[in-house]
Amino acid sequence: MGAQIMWFRRDLRVRDHPALAAAAAAGEVLPVFVIDPAFEGVGAARAAALRTAIAALHASTDGALVVREGRPEQVIPALVAEARADAVHVSGESTPGGRRRDSRVEAALEVPLIATGTPYAVSPGRVTKGDGSPFRVFTPFSRAWLERGWRAPAELPERIRWVRGVEGEPLPEPPETTARLAWASEEGALERWAAFLDGPIDDYGEQRDRPDLDGTSRLSIALKLGTVHPRTLLADLDRVAPRRGKAAQRSLKRFQTELAWREFYADVLWHHPRSAWADLGEQLRGIAYDEPREPFDAWCEGRTGFPFVDAGMRQLLAEGWMHNRVRMVTASFLTKDLHVWWVHGARHFMQHLADHDLASNSHGWQWTAGTGTDAAPYFRVFNPVVQGQRYDPDGDYVRRWVPELRHIPGAAVHEPWKWPDGLAHGYAERILDHAAERHEALARLEARGA
DNA sequence: TTTTGAGTTGTTCGA
DNA sequence: GTCGAACAACTCAAA
Numbered sequence: 001m002g003a004q005i006m007w008f009r010r011d012l013r014v015r016d017h018p019a020l021a022a023a024a025a026a027g028e029v030l031p032v033f034v035i036d037p038a039f040e041g042v043g044a045a046r047a048a049a050l051r052t053a054i055a056a057l058h059a060s061t062d063g064a065l066v067v068r069e070g071r072p073e074q075v076i077p078a079l080v081a082e083a084r085a086d087a088v089h090v091s092g093e094s095t096p097g098g099r100r101r102d103s104r105v106e107a108a109l110e111v112p113l114i115a116t117g118t119p120y121a122v123s124p125g126r127v128t129k130g131d132g133s134p135f136r137v138f139t140p141f142s143r144a145w146l147e148r149g150w151r152a153p154a155e156l157p158e159r160i161r162w163v164r165g166v167e168g169e170p171l172p173e174p175p176e177t178t179a180r181l182a183w184a185s186e187e188g189a190l191e192r193w194a195a196f197l198d199g200p201i202d203d204y205g206e207q208r209d210r211p212d213l214d215g216t217s218r219l220s221i222a223l224k225l226g227t228v229h230p231r232t233l234l235a236d237l238d239r240v241a242p243r244r245g246k247a248a249q250r251s252l253k254r255f256q257t258e259l260a261w262r263e264f265y266a267d268v269l270w271h272h273p274r275s276a277w278a279d280l281g282e283q284l285r286g287i288a289y290d291e292p293r294e295p296f297d298a299w300c301e302g303r304t305g306f307p308f309v310d311a312g313m314r315q316l317l318a319e320g321w322m323h324n325r326v327r328m329v330t331a332s333f334l335t336k337d338l339h340v341w342w343v344h345g346a347r348h349f350m351q352h353l354a355d356h357d358l359a360s361n362s363h364g365w366q367w368t369a370g371t372g373t374d375a376a377p378y379f380r381v382f383n384p385v386v387q388g389q390r391y392d393p394d395g396d397y398v399r400r401w402v403p404e405l406r407h408i409p410g411a412a413v414h415e416p417w418k419w420p421d422g423l424a425h426g427y428a429e430r431i432l433d434h435a436a437e438r439h440e441a442l443a444r445l446e447a448r449g450a
Numbered sequence: 451t452t453t454t455g456a457g458t459t460g461t462t463c464g465a
Numbered sequence: 466g467t468c469g470a471a472c473a474a475c476t477c478a479a480a
Contacts, residue, residue: 129477137476139457209459257458283474328459367458379472380460387460438461445473 001027002086003163005079007072008033009098010119011091011226012053013186014060016153018117020160023089030083030163031061034076035069035172038097045320045354048175049184053225055174056185064162067169073104080111083166087111091226092118094125094266095358096273119223120263121150121231124270127263134271136373141267142260153232180218180319184354189222197236202248204255211312211323212397217255220355221321223262230259262360268373269359276362277343279371287448289341298431299334300348302402305430307414308388309333311401318401320354325391331368332382336441337432342369370445378445381438388414402427 004023008031014020023029033054042050058065068075076088092115093102106113118124127144128134135141175181182188196217207215222228237252244252272280279285298304302313312326322330327349334345342365349365350356366372370380388411392398395413399406404427408419416422423429 135477137457140477143478261458281475325459332460374457374476377460377473379462382459383461442472 003028003030003083005029005076005083005085005088006031007076007088007090008057008065009090009093009226010224011117011229012057013227013229014057014160015156015186015190016229016232017091017156018154019089019091019115021154021157022114022116023087024157024160026087026089028161028163029064030079030085030166031057031065032076032079033057033065033067034072035067035169036072036101037070038101041351043320043352043354043356045352046356048181049221049225049320049354051172051174052177052181052184052188053186053227054172056187056227058171060186061160062162064164065168065171066166067171069169072101073108076105077108077110079166080109083163085111088113090115092116092123094118094120094123094270096269096276097358099273117154119226119229120266121145121234121259122148122263124263124266127267134267135264136268138261138264138374141264142257145260145263150231150234153229153235180221180321183218184221184225184227186222186227189219189228192222193217193219193228193233193236197240201255202244202251205247205251208254208258209325209391211326212392212394212400216323218321220357224355224357230262234259262357264373265359265363268363275366275372276358277346280363280366280373281371284369284371284445284448288339288444290339292340292344295338295431296334296340296344298428299330299338299345303428304333304432305428306333306384306388306434307398307402307405307416307427308392309384310428311392311398314401316349316352320352322353323397325387326397327364328368329382329384329387331365333384335365335369336381337384337434337437339437339441339444342366342371379442381441383434383438385414385434 004027006020006023006029011017088109088111093099122145127141127148183192203215207213223230237256241249241252269276302310304310309330312322312330316322331345334340335342346362346365349361363372367374370378393411395411398413404425405413405416407425408416408422412419416427
């Protein structure tokens, strides 16, 4: 039996890994990661998380992982020749770019490219309506998704025989480890999950919308890198649920629903690859947008004069992560207050989010913009002040990220213009009048196509 | 076949 | 202060 290449991509783990199990069952395994030139320009936070995960994978493959730089359609066939491999194993890919890349690699290979499993509990494209067409509304999708169900996590093969002696590039230098970065590795993600599952998740329903608290799993980076598989999480939810109280069970269900959203958006992207960077629906065709100019830069840099928005945008730049509630508020601000097309905002998020996931990012933006699935009612415009008061009731989140406002106590920090000397420490004046721009957004929707 | 009601995440206004 | 109504058009599934 010849060698089997295990080409890792969005699946940087060894546990619950069907493709790795398939490779190990077929022979000796050469684990490979390719640094694709397409990664150039990836933001620093994403790159740091990736390096962390690769270093961990190197350790968990007993040092056998080979890292090569170059175009996959050249690197993978070259490795096949060097290792005299019989097959190349991968986890199935579902994004438009990933599917194109895999087609190129397959065409360049003289051995089979074998896809086993995907980064989802249910592979994109598998959940359909009775007539075989895809869902466009979440709730019916999630019902069908739940009904379809998923396999149990894949067993870690008892022993994997790794191929040695194939030359690779030096391992990318792992960044200085912080607690957050540690959660990007397989071990770290599983530890974080165990700790979250052990108690905090019981309050998830209550606390998930509070950016001032640490009430979420923060596993988005691990899910993005595939250092943990969602099926592992779903199995654990089912395992612990019977021993939890009523309220806690609702929280577990809620967490499951959030995983369903991730699967829904992957499914939508699978059926509509162009929706990654273009309106999914036609409903807003013809609407008037403004070009991204100075106000767009103010939004990117967190100096709009609206504390909740600026806190979020600064957290994004500093941490490569933003709380989901704040993602919605900042997205609403760009699309409804600045009247800029969502694609510009989605690109900025892609650049800076360590957990950037094409399907979730693009369709989350489209949901807010009103161009996507479950088209947001046109009148749903977030008020950045009210949202801050409601979800950051003590103002702690704003003060954490906007030092110029630290002299303002409590919730008053959400309206610094009302506080004596509120703007005395260099914080920006509001760049717009929210009530007026809300009316403007509604008027543009009214006039679309005209 | 047609009808009906519900659909993640909101805000404002007037009683 | 609280509360209900109103604010498109469309998708989907159940009646």
